[in-house]
Amino acid sequence: MQFLNPLGLLLLGLIPILLLIHSLKPKAKEVSVTTFFLWNEALQEQPSGFRINKLLKNLPLILQILIILLSTLALIQPIWLWNSQQYGNMIIVLDSSASMKTRNEGQIRFDAARQKALELIDKLPLLSKALIIDAGTPPQVKIHFSDDKQKLYSAIYDIQPTDTGGDLENAKFLALSFFSAARDDQIFIITDGAGGEIEKITGIHKNITPLLVRGGEQNIGITKFEIRKELQGQDNYQILLEVKNFNPTSAKVHIRLRINNSSISNPTVSLNAGEKKLLFFPYSGFFSGIAEARLTSNDDFMIDNQAHAVLKPARTIKVLLVTQGNFYLERMLEAYPNFDLEITDKVPQPWRTKTVKKDIVIMDRIKPPSTISGNFLLIDAYSSNIPLSTEKSFLPTSLNGDKNHPIMANIDLNGINVESATETKAEAGVKAIVESEEAGLIYTYEKEQLRAVQFTFDLTRSDLPMKVAFPILMNNIFRWLHPNKFEPTTENTTSGSSYPLHLKNNAQEITVQTPSGKKERHQPVSSPYYFENTKEVGIYLVSQGKNKQFFAVNLLNERESDIQVPEGFKNTDSEGALNLIADSAIVEHHLWSLLFFVAASFLALEWYFWVKPSWKQSI
Amino acid sequence: MLETQQVDPFLETDFLERLEHLMLLTKKKAKGANLGEHQSIRSGGSQEFLDYRTYQPGDDLRYVDWNVYGRLGRLFIKLFKAEKEQSVYILLDMSASMAAGNPLKAIYSKKIAAALSYICLANMDRVMVSSFNDRMHFSKTPERGRQVYFLILEFLRSLKAEGITDLNAALTEFASSARKNGVVIILSDLLSESGFEQGMKALEYQNLDINLIQILDQKELMPTLNGYLKLKDWESGTQDVMTVDKHLRDLYRQKMESFLLRIKEHCHAIGADYFLTETSTPFDTFLIEYLIEGNLIK
Numbered sequence: 062m063q064f065l066n067p068l069g070l071l072l073l074g075l076i077p078i079l080l081l082i083h084s085l086k087p088k089a090k091e092v093s094v095t096t097f098f099l100w101n102e103a104l105q106e107q108p109s110g111f112r113i114n115k116l117l118k119n120l121p122l123i124l125q126i127l128i129i130l131l132s133t134l135a136l137i138q139p140i141w142l143w144n145s146q147q148y149g150n151m152i153i154v155l156d157s158s159a160s161m162k163t164r165n166e167g168q169i170r171f172d173a174a175r176q177k178a179l180e181l182i183d184k185l186p187l188l189s190k191a192l193i194i195d196a197g198t199p200p201q202v203k204i205h206f207s208d209d210k211q212k213l214y215s216a217i218y219d220i221q222p223t224d225t226g227g228d229l230e231n232a233k234f235l236a237l238s239f240f241s242a243a244r245d246d247q248i249f250i251i252t253d254g255a256g257g258e259i260e261k262i263t264g265i266h267k268n269i270t271p272l273l274v275r276g277g278e279q280n281i282g283i284t285k286f287e288i289r290k291e292l293q294g295q296d297n298y299q300i301l302l303e304v305k306n307f308n309p310t311s312a313k314v315h316i317r318l319r320i321n322n323s324s325i326s327n328p329t330v331s332l333n334a335g336e337k338k339l340l341f342f343p344y345s346g347f348f349s350g351i352a353e354a355r356l357t358s359n360d361d362f363m364i365d366n367q368a369h370a371v372l373k374p375a376r377t378i379k380v381l382l383v384t385q386g387n388f389y390l391e392r393m394l395e396a397y398p399n400f401d402l403e404i405t406d407k408v409p410q411p412w413r414t415k416t417v418k419k420d421i422v423i424m425d426r427i428k429p430p431s432t433i434s435g436n437f438l439l440i441d442a443y444s445s446n447i448p449l450s451t452e453k454s455f456l457p458t459s460l461n462g463d464k465n466h467p468i469m470a471n472i473d474l475n476g477i478n479v480e481s482a483t484e485t486k487a488e489a490g491v492k493a494i495v496e497s498e499e500a501g502l503i504y505t506y507e508k509e510q511l512r513a514v515q516f517t518f519d520l521t522r523s524d525l526p527m528k529v530a531f532p533i534l535m536n537n538i539f540r541w542l543h544p545n546k547f548e549p550t551t552e553n554t555t556s557g558s559s560y561p562l563h564l565k566n567n568a569q570e571i572t573v574q575t576p577s578g579k580k581e582r583h584q585p586v587s588s589p590y591y592f593e594n595t596k597e598v599g600i601y602l603v604s605q606g607k608n609k610q611f612f613a614v615n616l617l618n619e620r621e622s623d624i625q626v627p628e629g630f631k632n633t634d635s636e637g638a639l640n641l642i643a644d645s646a647i648v649e650h651h652l653w654s655l656l657f658f659v660a661a662s663f664l665a666l667e668w669y670f671w672v673k674p675s676w677k678q679s680i
Numbered sequence: 681m682l683e684t685q686q687v688d689p690f691l692e693t694d695f696l697e698r699l700e701h702l703m704l705l706t707k708k709k710a711k712g713a714n715l716g717e718h719q720s721i722r723s724g725g726s727q728e729f730l731d732y733r734t735y736q737p738g739d740d741l742r743y744v745d746w747n748v749y750g751r752l753g754r755l756f757i758k759l760f761k762a763e764k765e766q767s768v769y770i771l772l773d774m775s776a777s778m779a780a781g782n783p784l785k786a787i788y789s790k791k792i793a794a795a796l797s798y799i800c801l802a803n804m805d806r807v808m809v810s811s812f813n814d815r816m817h818f819s820k821t822p823e824r825g826r827q828v829y830f831l832i833l834e835f836l837r838s839l840k841a842e843g844i845t846d847l848n849a850a851l852t853e854f855a856s857s858a859r860k861n862g863v864v865i866i867l868s869d870l871l872s873e874s875g876f877e878q879g880m881k882a883l884e885y886q887n888l889d890i891n892l893i894q895i896l897d898q899k900e901l902m903p904t905l906n907g908y909l910k911l912k913d914w915e916s917g918t919q920d921v922m923t924v925d926k927h928l929r930d931l932y933r934q935k936m937e938s939f940l941l942r943i944k945e946h947c948h949a950i951g952a953d954y955f956l957t958e959t960s961t962p963f964d965t966f967l968i969e970y971l972i973e974g975n976l977i978k
Contacts, residue, residue, distance in 0.1 A: 087908055089908050089909055089910035089921045090907065090908070090909050090910065091909070091910045091912055091919075092905060092909050092910070092911055092912065093780075093911075093912045093913075093914050094903075094905075094911050094912070094913070094914060095777040095780045095869065095871050095897075095900060095913075095914040095915075096871055096900050096903075096932075096936070097911055097912070097913035097914070097916075097918060097920075098871075098873040098913075099932055099935045099936055099939060100911050100920075100922070100924075100928075100932055101920060102935050103928055103931035103932040103934075103935050104920065104922050104928065104931075106931055106935075107927070107928065107931065
């Protein structure tokens with residue numbers, strides 16, 4: 062027997078208090094009697110120690126003491142320990158990460174892992190239950206504790222290996238959250254141990270048993286694939302490719318690099334054991350279409366033998382500037398080569414028609430009409446659609462910026478002076494990214510189709526336009542307002558990561574076609590809409606009505622590509638694992654709930670015998 | 681305290697008519713000077729022949745047996761059993777404790793006193809009703825005749841239950857002033873801490889026919905008190921705090937039983953008749969049935 066909370070014994074201090082309370086006498090009721098001398102004689106003959114006996118015969122007191130004793134016992138959290146031959150429950154964590162697709166004699170590692178899981182279920186002891194966790198990204202419970210073997214088999218067959226990196230550590234924590242030491246549960250992690258996580262994961266808990274699957278350990282893979290614009294030249298680009306040899310021996314690999322099926326380069330690279338090489342390939346031409354890098358190596362892990370990038374050229378951004386005149390702002394906007402700038406000194410009419418096709422609308426000290434969609438930069442101009450109330454003017458001092466916000470990246474606010482700003486009070490949804498000691502100076506606001514950056518001061522009444530921070534700030538603002546058109550980009554992400562889809566206004570439904578041809582329908586609620594199901598590497602097609610866009614998903618995960626199964630790690634087969642859980646174990650049984658239940662029962666008894674009659678009497 | 685008005689009406693006329701057929705029984709012979717309805721050891725004028733004795737001058741010539749004279753030539757006087765009056769003393773305990781009970785013990789005892797008085801007066805006995813608490817409160821000397829009944833009623837109405845009981849003192853005082861012989865009927869709850877034995881002894885020395893009627897309330901016999909109480913003596917005001925529970929109640933009942941047994945045994949020892957009644961017993965039932973059965977009246 063162990064006690065987890067000995068401090069609970071302090072509750073016993075209530076017993077003397079209780080005895081004291083029961084010893085206290087109420088004010089005696091005066092009664093006149095004619096036979097006083099007989100009562101007195103009777104009292105004299107009452108045996109000594111009668112008061113103690115009376116207390117002992119006091120049923121409510123006995124019950125109350127019992128309630129305190131039981132509550133104290135419950136509070137100190139006693140644990141009853143005993144040797145048990147009883148089997149606990151089984152928690153099976155099945156690794157479904159990309160490395161589990163490693164080929165081995167006509168099968169993949171995952172097939173062997175699934176087989177181990179099925180064997181465990183086959184031998185699930187009577188009265189034991191099993192819980193199955195898919196250790197994908199994110200880990201999820203496929204079936205809760207169940208002794209229905211058919212359902213358990215079905216849950217295991219439902220798990221399919223993906224092209225994503227695994228999240229075995231979180232899967233372990235998920236498993237531990239269902240683990241009960243009292244039942245002597247066992248957690249089995251069926252994995253290939255790729256990425257070297259296995260020691261870290263299994264080492265911390267005696268009830269976690271790894272079941273390793275081996276086989277097929279030859280791999281050379283792509284670990285980086287990026288395309289960027291060269292500083293020199295309008296259409297000059299650089300393709301970056303990193304290749305790593307994960308084998309214990311040196312190897313040669315042939316690389317095929319193509320853009321829109323046109324070959325860019327086909328080099329053969331020699332790599333020593335464990336060597337990683339960074340390769341650069343120049344590219345001049347139209348930045349559009351799909352770039353593909355492929356290794357012709359016939360190794361055991363195919364997923365990292367390819368990488369894609371969807372090339373998206375910079376597009377013209379239509380900008381409307383409504384101002385009475387702002388020299389610095391106009392000069393800066395004119396400097397952007399892909400800005401189609403329209404300047405007007407009055408609010409264009411009709412407002413909706415004139416602004417709906419503009420990518421960015423800048424209102425400089427001119428109040429915009431009401432609008433619920435679009436990208437706005439409001440400079441000392443306030444929209445009724447942004448919940449920001451204005452008050453008096455003030456002189457801002459000591460500017461501070463939110464360094465974590467993308468608009469504030471690389472911005473140095475030191476030395477910037479603002480002569481006058483409008484004091485504002487921001488409501489829900491409005492976020493200050495630059496503040497003075499007195500009030501906010503720059504806010505962002507996002508709601509459904511509306512995105513806005515709000516300046517609460519006039520640029521011409523500050524020295525911001527003359528500071529280095531000004532073009533950087535504006536550039537960050539334009540990128541934040543309209544990120545997908547700003548410059549040539551590659552539309553790609555790593556498997557398992559969410560991908561932001563920039564959609565046309567009022568998109569009701571989109572269809573996403575995965576590389577394997579499976580189509581998924583989604584109802585986006587905002588733009589960008591974050592697409593989560595990137596478990597497959599390759600090119601995804603997003604259809605929004607007639608508009609189509611692509612993005613690529615690559616593994617590019619060095620840890621996952623390292624498919625070497627850790628050597629020297631004790632491998633337990635499923636038979637051995639079952640023997641493990643068959644061993645007798647110290648079983649803990651928490652008694653506090655039982656004790657509380659008994660205490661509550663005594664309380665009910667007390668109420669029934671004591672309080673209830675008094676209550677009845679009173680009514 | 682008992683108010684006099686509370687005793688009215690005392691006894692119904694119908695009930696009084698029933699009482700006329702009853703008479704008080706006595707274990708000792710009456711020694712009254714006047715003729716009454718009780719047997720006397722003195723020869724008297726009743727029809728029941730007792731003996732002869734020689735004539736002496738002054739004897740009533742009506743009692744000379746002329747037939748014997750004719751045969752023997754000597755004068756003999758016929759002696760008959762004389763029906764003599766007797767003195768009945770009814771002593772009412774009017775201490776404060778008699779004001780307890782439901783109905784009040786004082787009223788109950790007054791009714792018994794009134795009824796017994798009426799029975800005695802109807803039988804030509806001399807009756808004296810007195811009250812006592814820690815001393816005697818005498819009324820008039822014993823009187824006879826039915827008209828006395830109204831005087832007795834008047835006296836009873838005037839009585840108030842007050843003061844401390846001291847049976848020994850009161851009864852000793854009475855014994856010292858009472859005539860010898862006679863019947864004494866004591867109506868009391870006998871709830872006196874100082875006891876009663878000494879007083880009863882004093883009565884016994886006076887050769888009185890002692891009849892003790894103890895009147896108690898049901899709650900005195902079987903108390904229902906419970907809880908944490910400050911008990912206060914009805915008469916002296918002495919008080920004590922105690923927790924009355926079943927255990928103490930049981931002890932009290934044992935004490936009460938011992939107390940009653942002590943009274944009974946003492947009465948038996950001095951040849952007194954002892955009657956116990958409780959106020960919940962109807963008064964007429966007690967008087968007609970219980971006292972007849974107990975040979976106090978017939």
